[in-house]
Amino acid sequence: MDGGSGLNIMYAKTLDEMGIDRTNLYPIQAPFHGVVPGFPGTFHAILGRPCYAKFMAVPNYTYLKLKMSGPRGVITISISFCRAYECEVKCCGHATAVIASEELATLREKVIKEAPDAKKSFGSFESVEGPKKVLMDPISS
Incomplete structure (x- = not known):
């Protein structure tokens, strides 16, 4: 569960272990950033905010539970x-x-x-016109 992330990631090994053929994958409108081939991870998938919104799921990090609506009531996933x-x-x-x-x-x-040279100057951030007065509260003027 990564409620701070906008990414949804599933590892290719997870698909294989679920018995899902990769030819069954197709583009969807929801953000899903892909299946990660050739790079092992410690998780099966990383689900972020878009996935929680799609499934109307609610993570509780304190109790390590994820709850969402199911066809027969609330589904609770815990560890x-x-x-x-x-x-x-x-x-x-x-x-x-x-x-x-x-x-x-x-x-x-x-x-x-490929990084730019930090010592090389790319310009100045000095104002061309000098300081400018701005009213903070127009009522008190």
Whole structure:
């Protein structure tokens, strides 16, 4: 659950494990930023605000529950705190491995080469006309 994110991401492995053939995927109007191939994650999917709105789901981060309307009443998805902690530890280890990866090092080098020179001046932010008086409260003037 990532209520602070505008992204909805599902890993290709998740689709495979659900038995969904990738030829069944088709474009929709709701923002869905794709299936992530070849990049392992610690989650099955990351669901953000657009998904919650679409399914009228309500996440509760304190109790690690997600509730949404279903055909036979409210559907509640939950996880144990121990399992959530295990996932967090795994995610931190995964993030550390990604940061140390050769692919990320190559990307860093490319960005550094293409970055503009910080010492080079691109212009000034000084006003051409000088300071200008602005009324804050027109009633008191």
